Amino acid sequence: MKLGTVERPEGPAAVVQSGAGEAAVLPYPNLDAVVLDGGWRAAAEEALRTGERLSSEELTWLPPVRRPGKILCVALNNSANPDRIMSGPDTPAMFTKPSSALLGHGRPIVVKDKYGRVHPEPELAVVIGAGGADIAVDDALGHVFGYTIINDLTAPAMRQHDTFHYRAVHPDPDDVNGVRYVESWVSYPARYKGADTFGPLGPWVATADEIPDPHALRITCTHDGRVVTDDNTANLRFSVAEVISFASEYLTLEPGDVIAMGTALKASAKGGAVQNVDLTALGGTIEVGIEGIGVLANPVEHR
């Protein structure tokens, strides 16, 4: 099944895809509520038989999960350009995006001059069903409710602004005050990864049974119809199962949590790179498509 969340005059509602461009209304306000209900599949089957239908014109999209406990994003997780990495991760490197950054399909990505450059990052996203801690790699895919699309928008000038060179305080038993200073770099992602509208998500969540292999999906990104990225989830360095397992050793996963698997960035045959598509300067519309899941499209609005 493919599930989503839409805005209706009477309030938000979860929906299930019932045909091309058509959906049936589910008795839940959003997928946050669906994933918490063990009976959701029977309710969805009932909706497909007898539920109210919405045509494609009536589908005003919200992020499928509205207020996940966390949006965990894996960085530097693509093996397509290892030459860029001078010292890189040997375990999944992760940051979080706040739920206030989420944006529905079709809604405008808002950019402002003070953000500097803003580029898209097309990614496979996982929605967690059953939560857990210390999940084994072999059990990890059993915790996946479904797969969706995230555009992990990034503002590199804000990243640069929020990266600092400082002397970290380390304990040192030989020092009279017990400390020594170690030169370090640190960067803080709340603004450059978490600004409002920097997390377009959806429109559909394909339930886990629809995606037998999450590492065999073509993923493309286009800007105003021009192909920027043509990649495949086979190029992800750490797999969905490995990321779930590793993350859950540190951060308990909860139903509805979203995990963004890292940027698909293999350049299209015409060259270029997602980092080269500056939405602040260019405006236009960004589309991210993942085989078997759908297409997430958002226009850019310069404010």
Place this chain on the structure above:
Amino acid sequence: MKLGTVERPEGPAAVVQSGAGEAAVLPYPNLDAVVLDGGWRAAAEEALRTGERLSSEELTWLPPVRRPGKILCVALNNSANPDRIMSGPDTPAMFTKPSSALLGHGRPIVVKDKYGRVHPEPELAVVIGAGGADIAVDDALGHVFGYTIINDLTAPAMRQHDTFHYRAVHPDPDDVNGVRYVESWVSYPARYKGADTFGPLGPWVATADEIPDPHALRITCTHDGRVVTDDNTANLRFSVAEVISFASEYLTLEPGDVIAMGTALKASAKGGAVQNVDLTALGGTIEVGIEGIGVLANPVEHR
């Protein structure tokens, strides 16, 4: 008033302090619900008159806000040790902690050998009442529901592990592919700042009217009774109003959001530093006290 959230046999409940070590039960499951209800103050006054009382022994604490939309943390925001900063922030530098990291007063901070060193960071925290975007500095304190205490636990070895040296892709119109590489450092905080139990919060939220000046509060941190930090919120570099205003230009603030204002780190007269208190090695109990708000104490459990 001072408000909190406790665990009861019949489920979680918000409470209001009704005397030394005593609280009255409010008709809300937590402060997440209180901040959303315009009528909370009348309900609290009614509870103080007629509500069920809990003695201090009955107060099993939960984080006052259970599932904030975001926990926004300001880094490097103390003017007490500018010598450490080689290139530092000229605007508030921020990261987010997931709500799964929150921990109630009295509950164990869990550390593991694989975390490496873990140190406390005693901080003033703000709970947002009315949300908003682009909030003016002069209006900002009107968005504060109350003030509480957060211990922003940090694992510097994980920070080092998740810091990378790489070549960022920048647009370059003069290049044949339109890009050039710029040597950069980046660090990802999900593990080192966001692991389970890395966010003790509470026990009490002092409502904004109780704290006329949030920048005149003594803040102390003790480890097993030894004073590690004796600082004052006067040393915060960016004020509560400045941080709320700046953050809201990028990330819409929502009711119940928590903002951690940055580490109080002025060393006590006996020297030392919070970074020198390695809870993984030392265990023990960490207490953070803020004048007018209370004391947040958590034992350390090594697993």
